[in-house]
Amino acid sequence: MRFRIYRYDPESIGKPRMQDYEIEFDPQGKKVLDALIALKDGLDESLTFRRSCREGVCGSDGVNVNGRNVLACVTPLEGLKQPIEIRPLPRLPVIRDLIVDMAQFYQHYRAVKPYLINLEPEPESERLQSPEERAELDGLWECILCGCCTTSCPSFWWNPERFLGPAALLQGYRFIADSRDQASGERLDFLEDPYRLFRCHGIMNCVEVCPKGLNPTQAIGKIKTLLVKRAL
Amino acid sequence: MIPKRRFDAVIVGGGGAGLRAALQLAEAHLKVALISKVFPTRSHTVSAQGGITAALANVSDDNWHWHMYDTVKGSDYLGDQDAIEFLCRNASSAVYELEHMGLPFSRLDNGKIYQRPFGGQSQNYGGAQAIRTCAAADRTGHALLHTLYQRNIAARTQFFDEFFALDLIRDADGYVLGVTAMEIESGEPWVFEARTTLLATGGACRIFRHSTNAHINTGDGLGMVLRAGLPLEDMEFWQFHPTGIPEVGSLITEAVRGEGGFLVNKLGEKFMANYAPNAKDLASRDVVSRAIAQEIRAGRGCGVHGDYVDLKIEHLGAEKIKARLPGIRELSMQFAGADPITDPIPVTPTAHYMMGGIPSNLHGQVVSPAHYGPEEPVPGLYAAGECACVSVHGANRLGGNSLLDLVVFGRAAGMHMIEYLRENPIPRPLPLAEVEKSMARLARWDRRGGTETVAGLRGEMQRVMQDHCGVYRSEAVLLAGLEKLTLVAARLTDAAIHDHSKHFNTARLEALELENLLPIARATLVSALARTESRGAHSREDHPGRDDKQWLRHSLYFCQNDQLDYKPVKLKPLTVETFQPKERTY
Ligand SMILES: Cc1cc2nc3c(=O)[nH]c(=O)nc-3n(C[C@H](O)[C@H](O)[C@H](O)COP(=O)(O)OP(=O)(O)OC[C@H]3O[C@@H](n4cnc5c(N)ncnc54)[C@H](O)[C@@H]3O)c2cc1C
Numbered sequence A: 001m002r003f004r005i006y007r008y009d010p011e012s013i014g015k016p017r018m019q020d021y022e023i024e025f026d027p028q029g030k031k032v033l034d035a036l037i038a039l040k041d042g043l044d045e046s047l048t049f050r051r052s053c054r055e056g057v058c059g060s061d062g063v064n065v066n067g068r069n070v071l072a073c074v075t076p077l078e079g080l081k082q083p084i085e086i087r088p089l090p091r092l093p094v095i096r097d098l099i100v101d102m103a104q105f106y107q108h109y110r111a112v113k114p115y116l117i118n119l120e121p122e123p124e125s126e127r128l129q130s131p132e133e134r135a136e137l138d139g140l141w142e143c144i145l146c147g148c149c150t151t152s153c154p155s156f157w158w159n160p161e162r163f164l165g166p167a168a169l170l171q172g173y174r175f176i177a178d179s180r181d182q183a184s185g186e187r188l189d190f191l192e193d194p195y196r197l198f199r200c201h202g203i204m205n206c207v208e209v210c211p212k213g214l215n216p217t218q219a220i221g222k223i224k225t226l227l228v229k230r231a232l
Numbered sequence B: 001m002i003p004k005r006r007f008d009a010v011i012v013g014g015g016g017a018g019l020r021a022a023l024q025l026a027e028a029h030l031k032v033a034l035i036s037k038v039f040p041t042r043s044h045t046v047s048a049q050g051g052i053t054a055a056l057a058n059v060s061d062d063n064w065h066w067h068m069y070d071t072v073k074g075s076d077y078l079g080d081q082d083a084i085e086f087l088c089r090n091a092s093s094a095v096y097e098l099e100h101m102g103l104p105f106s107r108l109d110n111g112k113i114y115q116r117p118f119g120g121q122s123q124n125y126g127g128a129q130a131i132r133t134c135a136a137a138d139r140t141g142h143a144l145l146h147t148l149y150q151r152n153i154a155a156r157t158q159f160f161d162e163f164f165a166l167d168l169i170r171d172a173d174g175y176v177l178g179v180t181a182m183e184i185e186s187g188e189p190w191v192f193e194a195r196t197t198l199l200a201t202g203g204a205c206r207i208f209r210h211s212t213n214a215h216i217n218t219g220d221g222l223g224m225v226l227r228a229g230l231p232l233e234d235m236e237f238w239q240f241h242p243t244g245i246p247e248v249g250s251l252i253t254e255a256v257r258g259e260g261g262f263l264v265n266k267l268g269e270k271f272m273a274n275y276a277p278n279a280k281d282l283a284s285r286d287v288v289s290r291a292i293a294q295e296i297r298a299g300r301g302c303g304v305h306g307d308y309v310d311l312k313i314e315h316l317g318a319e320k321i322k323a324r325l326p327g328i329r330e331l332s333m334q335f336a337g338a339d340p341i342t343d344p345i346p347v348t349p350t351a352h353y354m355m356g357g358i359p360s361n362l363h364g365q366v367v368s369p370a371h372y373g374p375e376e377p378v379p380g381l382y383a384a385g386e387c388a389c390v391s392v393h394g395a396n397r398l399g400g401n402s403l404l405d406l407v408v409f410g411r412a413a414g415m416h417m418i419e420y421l422r423e424n425p426i427p428r429p430l431p432l433a434e435v436e437k438s439m440a441r442l443a444r445w446d447r448r449g450g451t452e453t454v455a456g457l458r459g460e461m462q463r464v465m466q467d468h469c470g471v472y473r474s475e476a477v478l479l480a481g482l483e484k485l486t487l488v489a490a491r492l493t494d495a496a497i498h499d500h501s502k503h504f505n506t507a508r509l510e511a512l513e514l515e516n517l518l519p520i521a522r523a524t525l526v527s528a529l530a531r532t533e534s535r536g537a538h539s540r541e542d543h544p545g546r547d548d549k550q551w552l553r554h555s556l557y558f559c560q561n562d563q564l565d566y567k568p569v570k571l572k573p574l575t576v577e578t579f580q581p582k583e584r585t586y
């Protein structure tokens, strides 16, 4: 199989470059991550990428494969056009090869106060939540913080420091939507901002790439609706 | 000079156990550093699927005494009953606490936490099936890990993400005073000095070729402990989960059987009835794994090679599968090419969980024989989570008890560390020679021109462990494995890496991880050879019976000369009567 992979090491002088690799590898049933590991183990130890769970749940290995942001570990090799071009997630600073600096992404996540706020005394047992109330959280809490969505979002490319991006906004809504959370007002105040939220123009790239099938655009829409309702 | 930072507590590991302990300390306004080789939500806890066990009695009549009985029995009586009582007695409050933190548990119609049946759970000390495992769909670990991480953000825990811990710093009096570590991005070494150190580095199933574990599960904390001259406990006990996807290793949670799924062989027979007439598919994991292994051996396995069995859930219907097992459906379609709504899922026993680990007590203190007995705490050193051996899981862990272990003992360790810090306010001088030793170990990988590769040796080790230390064991097979492993390990001196960049050098990380894996594999083989009985997950074909007279005791392995020592199982609980060892049937 043939690959073209983005290479960059801050230590060796020179610009980032694309490197071609060819390796005997039966793609049947195998994923992009399997190929990266085979290349690293067999051909070039210096090829550098993140990975952990190898089953699409930890969010470590978001990369851009043939122009699309994906998780390497769940992306089948079969059917990919060769040479398979693998690049780091777009528009984030590259640390080395396929590894990007996610600091900005995490900062936006922290900014939405991604934790339950409820100041009432804790009951003896669980707080009750009906299955319907709980269902409001489905499609929100499953986010694995892989960054595939945010780095595919043109609004984020243009305003990476000020627009929170789809992943952080999805998590912002996850707590607004939680019947146990009492800080919706405060959360909406924070989001009511021309940049943090309103840079989203519903381009839907985020929905298209999310490997967990989540829908940040819809969550963003719901936040906007709540803001409108509140203004009335 | 190596940069040095001083904290009250340093926690190595950002999985469920490390985060729970960090939270306790941060909320007490202590200065705590949490170092993790991956961003915390990438820790392996995220993969946990089925749930966390606590006798909430939301669905079936239940109480912690029954949970305790099941756990003692599940452990094949090797679990320490004081620790098991502590675990089960604190389970409900631990789960409620997680709910209060915001964990998005699935719910019952009455608004309470959803619970599902898991293997080995009974009412009334061995009676009808109990329904005890609390779940957030089939992504409970994700929910738990993210919730704990989020609480730590709120508590302002100081995170050192993508830092790799190298060695414990231990002085001549045996006090642990922190760790050496490497910042992965820059490749720079650091010293984290602290009066208390907690190891929460998770499991080590990467010693095997096929496992349900993440690539990062390389048992680094265990390697650190062995290098510090401390022992590992019960390393012969590794859980083989009955239902891993063949070759790939991905786990198909027990919740699938809890929700009504069952196993069949190639003849379509529901064979579990022959092995566990009462509990059938929900017998304990060791029992189900052996049953599958026997079906495969008898030529009743499925597929062209007859090397797996089928797990069927079509009868649950699409709606229930999508609501309760969405993650499993995704995994099965991605890695087995089977949509469980219409097709059976191929499964085979797969290395999954390390019951053994760093000997610790129910306060999370690491204990080791020194002056006056095997339960002597190592001052300043703590362990919690899968890397620790309290021992609550004994010879076989029950499903859902590990997530519980993380939060109960993570919290207990945090609380004890606070106490220790109060009693020991003055930092002891750092033994610089220890730091230098660690730096030399790191520098060793700067060497060029070796004849062996890290990936090559790792692969060979994994094959040896897979072939020689699986579900069934015997003296001859284990001995041959030990010989092979010795040869593989000897070649480590000739290994070199070919990437000498300082920046995010993952080749170097993998080399350091291999240095941890190899002694763990060795500890496993040596301990397994010595234990001439079958108990829980350790099945010796040459010694098929359990031998309580000789072997109702824990193994302690020291890497110096492969020395083995033993200590008694604590049969006395804290407040209730002992559950006397008896024959274990399901
Ligand atoms: C697929 C799967 C499903 C499971 N499902 C369940 C279930 O449903 N219920 C249940 O109870 N149990 C389940 N388990 C078991 C349970 O998930 C694990 O035992 C548990 O999550 C381990 O948590 P931990 O906090 O000990 O370690 P981990 O979550 O593995 O975290 C280890 C941490 O240590 C860090 N670390 C390791 N080495 C170093 C180093 N050298 N330097 C710095 N940091 C380091 C890592 O970065 C990581 O943050 C499952 C296990 C698997 C594999």
Ligand code: SF4
Pocket: A152, A153, A154, A155, A156, A165, A166, A199, A200, A201, A202, A203, A204, A205, A206, A207, A216, A217, A220
């Ligand atoms: S819908 Fe909004 S958040 Fe999503 S890609 Fe488009 S602009 Fe970005």
Ligand code: SF4
Pocket: A142, A143, A144, A145, A146, A147, A148, A149, A150, A166, A167, A170, A209, A210, A211, A212, A213, A214, A216
């Ligand atoms: S919303 Fe989807 S793509 Fe975005 S970070 Fe979460 S899981 Fe990844």
Ligand code: FES
Pocket: A050, A051, A052, A053, A054, A055, A056, A057, A058, A059, A060, A061, A062, A071, A072, A073, A074
């Ligand atoms: S390695 Fe965890 S998502 Fe791919």
